[in-house]
Amino acid sequence: MEKALTALPIRKEKSYWSRLGARIVKHRAMYVLALPGVLFFILFKLTPLWGLLLAFKDYNPYSGFAGSEWVGFKHFADLFADRNFYIMLRNTFAINVFGLVFMFPLPILLALMLNEVRHGAFKRFNQSIVYLPHFLSWVVVASMTFFVLSTDVGIVNKLIGEAGHEPISFLSESKYFWGLITAQTMWKEAGWGTIIFLAAMAGVDPQRYEAAVVDGASRFRQIWHITLPAIRPTILILLILRLGQMADVGFEQMLLMMNPLVMQVAEVFDTYAYTQGILRGQISTGVTVGMFKGVVGFVLVMTSNYIVKKSGQEGIY
C-alpha cells in the first residue's frame, strides 16, 4: 500500500512527459507544415528585437555589435533634448488628428450613401470605382498627385491660372501639407473603408425598414433610427482601434510627399529613423527613434484593445 502511494506521483510525472512526447509525435506533420513559418518568425521577427539593444550602445561598424560601447540611456536623453523630437511629435499628432476628423467619418458617410442606393447595378458600379484606389501603390498615388496639383504640370493649377489667379503651391507650402496628406488618404482609402460598414448594414432585417415606412418615417429618420444604431458597435470599435494607431503615419506616403520645403511639418519618427539610421549611418540614433515609436505605439494599441474588450466586444485578438 505504502509502496503504491509513493510510486503513483512518479508514474504520473513520467506519463505527463510521455504523453507530451506522444502528442508531439502524433502531430509531427503539423511541425513539418509550421516549420518554414516558424523559422521565418524566429529569423525576421525575433532576431531584429536583439538589434534594439543598439539603442543603448554607441554603435560603431568597426567594433561591431558586441564591441560597441554601452552608453545606457544617452541616446534617449539626446532624443528628448532634440528640438526635432518635438517637431516629429507635433507632426505625428497633427496628421493623426486630421485623419480622425476628416478621414474617419468618410467611409461611414459613404457606406450610408451606398446603402441607400436601391439600383443594384449603380451601387455595384460605384463600389467598384471607389475601391479601386486602395490597390494602387503610394508611388502611383503620389505621381498622380503631382500631375493634378503641382505648380508646373498640375492640371488644377492650370485651371486656376485660366481663371486668372496665381498658381497655388499645394505640394511645397507647409500650410497645405497636413491637408494634402489627409486628402490623399481619403482618396485612396475611403472607398475601401466602407466594406466593413456595408457588411454590418447588410445584417439589418429589411422588415424593420418596411415597418418604419408604414409608420411614415422619412429616409433620414430610417437612417438615424435603424441603420446607424446597427453599425454603432462597428464604429466604436474602429474608432478605439484607430486611436490606438495615433503613433503611426503612413510611412511610404510621407517619404514620397516630403521635400525640403515642407520638412518642418512632414518629419515623423519613421522618416527620421530612415534618414538618420540608414542614409546617414547614425545606427544607434535610428534604432532609438524607431524603438521610441514602437513602444508608444505598443502602449496605445494595448490600451485601446483593452478598452474594446472591456466594452464587451472582441478586440483585435
Added chain:
Amino acid sequence: MTAFDWINYTLLAVISLVCVFPFLYVFSVSFTDPEVYVPLRFYLFPEKWSLAAYSYILSTDSFANALKSTVFITAVGTVLNLIVTFSLAYALTKKDVPGRGPMMGFVIFTLVFSAGIVPNYLLVQNLGLLNSYWALIWPVLTNAWSLIIIKSFLESLPSELEDAARIDGCSDIGVFLRVVLPLSMPAVAAFTLFFAVSHWNTYFNALIYLSDAKKWTLQVLVKTLVIDSDNAGMAGAGGDERSVPQETIRMASIMLAMAPILLVYPFLQKHFAKGIMLGSVKG
C-alpha cells in the same frame, strides 16, 4: 425616384468621378500623340491616339530590367507567401499541438510591436541580402494579419470532412493538401491577390535593399522618373527636346506601374472585397 435619391445618386456620381479623374487624365495624356500634345490640357480621351510614349519606355533597358525584377519578385514572392502562410495557419488551427500557444502569442505580438526600420535593415545586411531580390521576398514571407484571417477561415470549415478523410486512411499532410486546401479556394484566391498586389506595389523595401539601379523595381523607377524630376514643382519639367514629350512618357510609366492591377481588377474585384471579410465569420 425621390428627391433624396436624386441627391444621393448625384453625390455618389461626383465621388466616383473624383476617384476616376486622375486615372482618366493620366490615361489620356499617356496615349496622346506627341504631335498634338499640348502641355496641361485636359483630355477626356486623346485627340489623336498614339503609342509613342509606350514604345519609347518599353524600348529602354531600365524599364525592361525593372519589369523583369518586379515580375520575378511578385511571382516567386506570392507563391512562397501562399505556401508558408497557409501551412502555418493550418498548423495553428490544431489546438492539441504542443507549442501552438506560444507561437500564436508571438504572431500576435508582431502585430502590435516591431523592432523598426533600422534593426530590420541591419538584419538583411548581415544576411548578405543587400542588392538581392530575395531581400524583398524573405522579410515579408508571411505576416500576422494574413495568418490570423486565414486561420479563422480554416477554423470555419466543417471538421467532419477532415475526420472522414482520416478514417479513410489519409495522412495529416494528405488531409491538408486534398481536403482543406480544395475547400479553401476562396481564401487562396483572395490572398493570391493581396500578396501579389503587395509585392507589385512595394516601394520602401525596394528603395533601401536594392541600391543597384539595374535591379530597381517598377515602383522605384517610376518614382525616380516622375517625382524626382519634378520634386514639388521645383525642378523644371519639359524643355526636353526629344521627340516624345516628358509628360506623356511619365504618364505612360504610371500607367504601366498599375497596368496589371487595372487589368485584373474588373474581373477579380469581388474576391478582393470578400477577402477582408473572410476572417470575420468567426471574429
